[in-house]
Structure formats: structure tokens, C-alpha cells
Amino acid sequence: MEVTSDKFRAAAARSLADTQLQRALARIPERFVAARARAAAEFGEFEQLRAAGAAIRERALARLDVLLERFEAEAVCRGASVHWAVDAAEANRIVLDIARGHGVRRIVKSKSMVTEECALNDALEAAGLAVLETDLGEYILQLARERPSHIIAPVIHKNREEVTELFSARHRRPRSTDIAALCQEAREILRPQFFAADMGISGANFLVAETGSVALFTNEGNGRLVTTLPRVHVAIAGIEKVVETLGELAALARLLPRSATGQAISNYFTLLTGVRGATESDGPEAFHIVLLDNGRSRLLGSELRPILRCIRCGACLNHCPVYQTVGGHAYGWVYPGPMGAVWTPALVGLERARELPEAATFCGQCQVACPVMIPLPDLLRRLRTRTTAEHLRPARERLALNLWGYAARHPRLYALLAAFAARVLYRLGRRRGWVRWLPLAAGWTATRDFPAGEGRTAREVLRRERGG
Amino acid sequence: MRVGLFITCLADLLRPSLARAARTLLALTGAEVVVPRRQTCCGQPALNAGDPATTRALALKLAREFADCDAVVLPSGSCAGTLRIHYPGLFAERPEAERRDIEALAARTHELAEFLDTRLPEVPGRHAGRVTYHDSCSGLRELGVKQAPRALLARVPGLELVEMMNAEDCCGFGGTFALKYGAISAAICDRKCAAIRASGAGTVTGGDLGCLMHLAGRLQRTGDTTTRVLHWAEIVAGTSGAQAWK
Structure with missing residues (x-):
């Protein structure tokens, strides 16, 4: 991107x-x-929970290599494939290869910031694949050809009137400004796409090392459809998202939705472990997990x-x-x-x-x-x-800082300059007590007045009072 | 007890009445108050502009100048925070002797309201009308200054303390941020100004001069010439009168 x-x-x-x-x-x-x-x-006890969350994450980072390898081993033994991507380009190549390997033509996605980081949609579309965002906000942005402006509320910058315009232009249905009706309209458009898709792509809120699981917190339910209906599921995650145990995940599960939206728990919490088993009726036939470094x-x-x-x-x-x-x-x-x-x-x-x-x-x-x-x-x-x-x-900023720093380290010079500045400011603002324009502080005076002070520095005033 | 008053560079340049108020209040505690003459700035601007070396030099300078003081008191939450919270971190990898001096300085540094809270025997100030207190970020979130200035203000005869909405929200000053991103800074400030006006208080006060001059300058520029802006110490000391920013 x-x-x-x-x-x-x-x-x-x-x-x-x-x-x-x-x-x-x-x-x-x-x-x-x-x-x-x-x-x-x-x-x-939210503060204690925050401290626990920090400790859990710090513990994971301290043993990141070990946990990632354990995650890989546990995921693989449950039928998933794990891929390592050093950067965004490699992640995109891996996903594209997976799509080709499974004869994929249509892809549905649930919201994932890490795929935004990789500009994955562009790479997939350039290769001729149809990619559909199914999170309502991301879907709106895909229609509008815009980027998310918030990591959990991607479409927060848009209002309902804009969505109405967008939907009526693209869906060719009776226009509505009712939010529930707009959601229903999107649902009706998106629903058949889940069934038609060959592959689903999701991100991962957390990776659990001890079970090789991918954890997803979602509110719209599209994440479940994306990860269970198509025959192939690809989850992409930054390597830092791993935690060791399900117990640790439980603590973070208390923390994440409360911090994000103020919910005690998100509407859907999904723990994806391995592929569809021989006796199971749901889940993908193939489960690929792409672990992205990209500088982490x-x-x-x-x-x-x-x-x-x-x-x-x-x-x-x-x-x-x-x-x-x-x-x-x-x-x-x-x-x-x-x-x-x-x-x-x-x-x-x-x-x-x-x-x-x-x-x-x-x-x-x-x-x-x-x-x-x-x-x-x-x-x-x-x-x-x-x-x-x-x-x-910028040179100007450096110069200003260096001059100021030099003066501040030299008390006599500083006192002289401060006394001079106090007098200049006072003269400039004498009539109203405020200065409307200062060439050296134009960034300030463009939007605010600058106080003219009292014409003397505080140290001068205190010294005089003491003397008198 | 020997108390060193660090005026802060902004008060030195723009607000002698605050320095006067701080000295008056400190003297009332019975302490011997000194104002070391060679003091300049605590180095917070350099620290936040990516120049910790200059801040370290100023920290050592300050430690020398206040070496004979039992307490160092500042009428600013962000400057006090610089001494108490940030200085020690800057010396983590410096020679033992420097580190000791800086840690000792940090340990005897006080924000003015914290220092006065339990020590001020009487309140000389008088104030007629409603006052609302803005919690400046550094004092509040770095030092936990919240109740002390309110408690001191509540002791001023005639003063009615009213809370504005979201008193803990940032006013948009942010030091050099206010200069470099003036338009964003002013837009943040407008929300604060609206909260101040909605509080029904004729006077807004706070514990950090940077925030106060920013608030006052924005009120002034947007045509509000009635809301008075004062440091709380000026109100408590009763040195405010004609000096209010309005």
C-alpha cells in the first residue's frame, strides 16, 4: 500500500x-x-487485567521464536499448512500460489489490517481473481475505492447518506437511508457470495501456540462464513500475534473487546483449529496460515x-x-x-x-x-x-533548537535574551496585552494570539521586589 | 526547610505574576524560599524535540543550582514531570555520580500544588465567582496531580469551583506541537473552549502555563474577551487581579 x-x-x-x-x-x-x-x-479490576495483558504479551515476545515454531508444529499436526513470509510481497505471492494450487477463482475476505498492510487485494485482483470484502465497513470501502480510516471501524469517516448514495449507485435497488435496511441490503448482496467463493481470507487477532489455533473476534458473523464455508481458508497474521496458551488467550479475550468497542465480548469469538475432520460437517478442506514478518x-x-x-x-x-x-x-x-x-x-x-x-x-x-x-x-x-x-x-528546526539549547545552557546570555524578548513582546502587544502576529512564531499566531507578558522577566521582577 | 523555586521558562518570560504568586505561597509555609538566579529551562522542549543531550546538560545544570535546596518546587506539572519522571531515565547509562545527583533531584522535586496541599496554613486569595479547573495532561497523567489544586482552590473565600465536561481531555497545546501543527492544535483547543464556556465559569484555571497561554490565546483570537484565564496559584495567592489573561 x-x-x-x-x-x-x-x-x-x-x-x-x-x-x-x-x-x-x-x-x-x-x-x-x-x-x-x-x-x-x-x-x-481493569487495571490488573491490563497489567496481566502486558505481561502475557511480553512473555510471548521473549520467546517468540520458540512459540512460533510450536504454533507451526501444532497447526501442522492438525492438518493446517504454515507459510512464512519475510515481507508483504512474499505474503502476496504465497497467497496467490495457494489460490492457484487450489484452482481458486472467487475469494471472500473478512476484515484484516495485515492484508491492507500487504495490499493483498491489489495483488490478487492483478492476477485475475475476484476478491470481495464481506465486513460491512470494508465492503463499503471496496465499493468506494477507499482505505480504512480506523483499524476496527474502517468506515468511521463516512455517514449514512454517503452509504445510501454508494449502495443505490452500485446495487440498483430502491434507495434507503435506514441503517438496518442498508445492512439488510448488504447482507442480501453478500450472502450468495459466501457460498460461491472457493477461498476465504481472514486475519488473526491471536495465534495460540499450544493448539495451533487462530483466534478471531468479530461482530458481524461474516468472519465465520469466510473461514468455514469456502473449501480453502487462508489466515494471515503478523508474527507478533502469538500467545502460548488458551488460558492467556482467555485473559486477552476479556481485554480486547472492552478496549476496542466497550463490549464485554464481541458478538462472535471464533477459535479455528485445523481442517475439517473426517467426522465433522463444517470447516475448510484446506487451512493455510501465513506468518508475516515484514519488519517485525x-x-x-x-x-x-x-x-x-x-x-x-x-x-x-x-x-x-x-x-x-x-x-x-x-x-x-x-x-x-x-x-x-x-x-x-x-x-x-x-x-x-x-x-x-x-x-x-x-x-x-x-x-x-x-x-x-x-x-x-x-x-x-x-x-x-x-x-x-x-x-x-528540517534545517530551520534544528537551527532554532540548537540556538535555544545554547542559550539555555548559558544563564547570562539567556537572561539577556529573555529580558530583551520580554520587552519586545510587551511593546508589540502594549495596547491590548496580546500580540496578533509574531514572525518567529507564525505557527502560533496563525490561530492564536500570543501573550505580551509584563515587559520584564519574572526573575527581574522578583529581584527588584526583593531589593525594594 | 530550604525550598528552591524553579520559575519555569514560560513564566519567566510571560508571567511574572505567577512567579510572584508561587513565591508568596511557598513563603507562607514557613520555608526559606530561594530563587536561584542562573536557572533557565528544564529542557523539556529539547527532550520532546529529539535532543536528549541538551536536556541532560540542563538537568545537570539544574541539579547544581538547586543542590542546597531541600525541595525543588515548580508551578508546572509538565516541568515537574520532566524533572521527576524523565530525568532519571535520561541518566540510566551515565556515570554513577551523575545518576545519583539526578535521582536525588527527582526525589525532592514537587509540583507546586502537591507541595502546598498539606503545608499551606492560610489562603490569602479572594475570588468572586465560578472557576473551572483544566487538568493539564503531564501533571495529571505523569504525576497524578488532580485533587491538590482543587482542594487549594476550594479554600479561597468566594470561589465556587465547577467542573467542566472532560476536564482531563488534552487542550491541544503539546509544547512545540502547538507551533508546528497550529491548525490541529487550535481545533483541539476549540473543543476545550466550548467545554469551558458550557461550564458557566467566568474563569478557567490550570497548573501549566503552556496550556493556559494556549487556551487564553485561542479564546482571545476567537473573540472571547470575557473568560479569564489564570494559573490556580495566582488565584490562591490573590496576586491575580489585573494580570488575568482575558
Whole structure:
């Protein structure tokens, strides 16, 4: 998928001007933030649960190689095939080979961010395969030829009127603006496709090493149809998604839906283990699991390692004042918000996404909301340090910082400059106490007045009072 | 007890009345209050701009200047957080002697409200009307400053403390973020301004000057010239009057 994170600033400006988007984003606090808070309060010991979740994920990362091999062995002995993909291109090639090997022509998908990361649909369609997204949000986006703007609510940027327009243009049915009717319409269009498909593709919320299982948390039921009706099922997962035991999965199962949507449990929880047995009536004949690295193993030994705990709940997006203001598309790749501001530079390279760690207020809401206690502001700060160390910071910014740093280390010079600045500001704003335009702080005064101060620095004032 | 007041660079440049208020309140606790003259900035901007080396240099400078103080007090949650939470991490791999100094500094660093909470015998300030308190992020989430400033404000005669909606939400300041992403910063601020107005309070207060100048500057730019913006210490000390940002 194309990376446009270097255009964050321009994209954010468009988001701010998009009144429809702003109305959609305004729903986030009640729909997600309040819902999570209620679910956490209802659970009672949510902080202990978060600590347990962090420990479980950290334990898995500490033995990632061992757990992945165990996962492979357990999955294989239950009839699944496990494939290892070093990058997105290899993952796509593997899926394409599987499709060809099974004579597949029609594919249905359930929602998967990792396939967005690989741009899998493009690769499959380029090879002449028909791919249909069956998650309602993803289906809408496929019709509209847009990207998800949220990792669990992909279509959050659209309103029902837009969906009405889209459906009536593409489905050629009587138009409706009733949400239930729109859902029913999509259901009627999608249902026969599940039966007609040769292959289903899903992601994986977790991989369970001790049973070789793939765990899926879904709300629409399409995930079950995708993974059980077609004769071939392909699940794609980042290698970091593994946990050791079903017991650990149970703890994470309490954490994920509450953090994501405020649900105690998602409408469907599916644990997929092996292929259809000789005495079983459901399930695929072939079950392929693609384990994707795509830069993750590199993070293991790096200072960004805690991001590998991420369980993709979206809580950090929902709680982020910047995400709430500009939406997901501005971030320019697959993963938006605070986690995206770490994942994107980590996976595509800091030089292509250096704006994202900068565009954060460090308010810390993301860290407080994160179900696995990832220190997101710290990780963003580390990325900012790398931006400086790797000379990716604009010269002007570097110069300003160096000059300021020099002055701050030299108290006499600093006192002189501060006293001078205090007088200049006071003169500039004398009449109203506010300065409307400052050439050196134009980024501030474009949207806010700057205080003119009192004409003296505080140290001057205190010294004079003491003297007097 | 010898208490060193770290004014913070923003208050030094823009808000002497806050420095005056902080010194007044600290003196009321019976402590000997000193204001080391060579103090500049705690280095938070450098830390958040990817230059921890400069922050380390400023940390050592600060530790030297406040070496003879039993407590270092700052009228800012984010600056206090820099000293207490971030400094030690920056010295994890530095020589033992430096690390010891910095950890000792962190251990005796206090945000002003926390320090005054149990120590302030009397409240000199008077205030007529409703005040709403904005929880600045760093003070709240790094240091857990929540009740102390509210408790101090509640002791001011005439003052009625009212809570705004989502008082803990970020105001959009974020240090250099406010300069680099001014439009996003202002848009976040507009939500906060709306919450302030809806609270029915004529005055908004908080514990971090960065957030306050951002709020006040946005209120001013959007034509709100009646809502007053003050640091809580100015209200408690009664040094606010004519100095309010409005």
C-alpha cells in the first residue's frame, strides 16, 4: 500500500476543512471512549487485567521464536499448512500460489489490517481473481475505492447518506437511508457470495501456540462464513500475534473487546483449529496460515519493541486528541493514531513517516487506554530522537533548537535574551496585552494570539521586589 | 526547610505574576524560599524535540543550582514531570555520580500544588465567582496531580469551583506541537473552549502555563474577551487581579 505519511500536514488540513468528516469524528468520544470507560468500570479490576495483558504479551515476545515454531508444529499436526513470509510481497505471492494450487477463482475476505498492510487485494485482483470484502465497513470501502480510516471501524469517516448514495449507485435497488435496511441490503448482496467463493481470507487477532489455533473476534458473523464455508481458508497474521496458551488467550479475550468497542465480548469469538475432520460437517478442506514478518523481527531487539505487544484494539486512536481531530486517512498508511505513528515509521522507514511521531501532544491518553500498557508517548519520543540523530529534521528546526539549547545552557546570555524578548513582546502587544502576529512564531499566531507578558522577566521582577 | 523555586521558562518570560504568586505561597509555609538566579529551562522542549543531550546538560545544570535546596518546587506539572519522571531515565547509562545527583533531584522535586496541599496554613486569595479547573495532561497523567489544586482552590473565600465536561481531555497545546501543527492544535483547543464556556465559569484555571497561554490565546483570537484565564496559584495567592489573561 502506498505510503503518503510525508504529506500528513496537507492531509490534516483537508481533514480540518471537511465538515462531514468532522461530524463523523465527533461521534468517537461517546461511541468508543465512553463505552470503554463503562466496560472497564463494570469489569472492576481493569487495571490488573491490563497489567496481566502486558505481561502475557511480553512473555510471548521473549520467546517468540520458540512459540512460533510450536504454533507451526501444532497447526501442522492438525492438518493446517504454515507459510512464512519475510515481507508483504512474499505474503502476496504465497497467497496467490495457494489460490492457484487450489484452482481458486472467487475469494471472500473478512476484515484484516495485515492484508491492507500487504495490499493483498491489489495483488490478487492483478492476477485475475475476484476478491470481495464481506465486513460491512470494508465492503463499503471496496465499493468506494477507499482505505480504512480506523483499524476496527474502517468506515468511521463516512455517514449514512454517503452509504445510501454508494449502495443505490452500485446495487440498483430502491434507495434507503435506514441503517438496518442498508445492512439488510448488504447482507442480501453478500450472502450468495459466501457460498460461491472457493477461498476465504481472514486475519488473526491471536495465534495460540499450544493448539495451533487462530483466534478471531468479530461482530458481524461474516468472519465465520469466510473461514468455514469456502473449501480453502487462508489466515494471515503478523508474527507478533502469538500467545502460548488458551488460558492467556482467555485473559486477552476479556481485554480486547472492552478496549476496542466497550463490549464485554464481541458478538462472535471464533477459535479455528485445523481442517475439517473426517467426522465433522463444517470447516475448510484446506487451512493455510501465513506468518508475516515484514519488519517485525527487526523490532524485537530495538527500542521500539513494546509496540509488538499491540493487539490492534484501536483504543489509542479513539483516545487521541489528534486522531479525533484529523481522522485516520491523514496518517497516510494502514495504521493511524498513536500506534500508527509508531508502526508506520517502524515498518516503512522513519524517513517516509517522520511527521507522524511529531504530530502528537504527548497527552498520554493513549498510554492510559492501551490494554497492554505500551508506553506510546515514550516510543514516539524515541522516534523523535532518531529523527534528530539521523538528520531527518528540517534545517530551520534544528537551527532554532540548537540556538535555544545554547542559550539555555548559558544563564547570562539567556537572561539577556529573555529580558530583551520580554520587552519586545510587551511593546508589540502594549495596547491590548496580546500580540496578533509574531514572525518567529507564525505557527502560533496563525490561530492564536500570543501573550505580551509584563515587559520584564519574572526573575527581574522578583529581584527588584526583593531589593525594594 | 530550604525550598528552591524553579520559575519555569514560560513564566519567566510571560508571567511574572505567577512567579510572584508561587513565591508568596511557598513563603507562607514557613520555608526559606530561594530563587536561584542562573536557572533557565528544564529542557523539556529539547527532550520532546529529539535532543536528549541538551536536556541532560540542563538537568545537570539544574541539579547544581538547586543542590542546597531541600525541595525543588515548580508551578508546572509538565516541568515537574520532566524533572521527576524523565530525568532519571535520561541518566540510566551515565556515570554513577551523575545518576545519583539526578535521582536525588527527582526525589525532592514537587509540583507546586502537591507541595502546598498539606503545608499551606492560610489562603490569602479572594475570588468572586465560578472557576473551572483544566487538568493539564503531564501533571495529571505523569504525576497524578488532580485533587491538590482543587482542594487549594476550594479554600479561597468566594470561589465556587465547577467542573467542566472532560476536564482531563488534552487542550491541544503539546509544547512545540502547538507551533508546528497550529491548525490541529487550535481545533483541539476549540473543543476545550466550548467545554469551558458550557461550564458557566467566568474563569478557567490550570497548573501549566503552556496550556493556559494556549487556551487564553485561542479564546482571545476567537473573540472571547470575557473568560479569564489564570494559573490556580495566582488565584490562591490573590496576586491575580489585573494580570488575568482575558
